[in-house]
Amino acid sequence: MGKDEKERVRECKETLKCVGDNLKASLKVVRIRTYLGKEPFKILSVDVKRAYFYAPALRRVFVKLPSEDPRSVDKNICAEVVMSLYGTRDASANWEASYGQVLGDAGYNRGKTSPCVFVHPSRDIMCLVHGDDFLSTGSEASLRWMDKRLQQKYAIKTHIIGEDVHLE
16 A cells, blocks of 8 residues: 555544444445445445334244233233344344345345445445444446335434545
């Protein structure tokens, strides 16, 4: 990496810090774009609010009723979990299956070496998913398209970064 490129990467790091520390992995996406020469590009940061609650349960799980429920006094009654619930063993696997389906339906291909990387070949978008955070690079028009697709499915908080980021 040359001196100018290191300076641009440092500037990108500073820009990303203002969005949140949970985006440290995003530098890898920036480097990928730098090496591939895909420019100009922007970065889309998406945080899905209460992500696990969007994911249907993939297996049958039963829980005790909360004490607030008047039926909880009957020890023979329980509840079946229909949507994922924080604290259950398979909540993260359910969420991964859910967002994988949403991105796949939108035309993304899942990475072969990393299941948390997605590429949209015709829109030239690269996306990295970490938990409930999506970090993508692409043209502004493509990222706005992606943002709309995610808004149709989830309640999200979005930032587009890099209005003046043009790596040479």
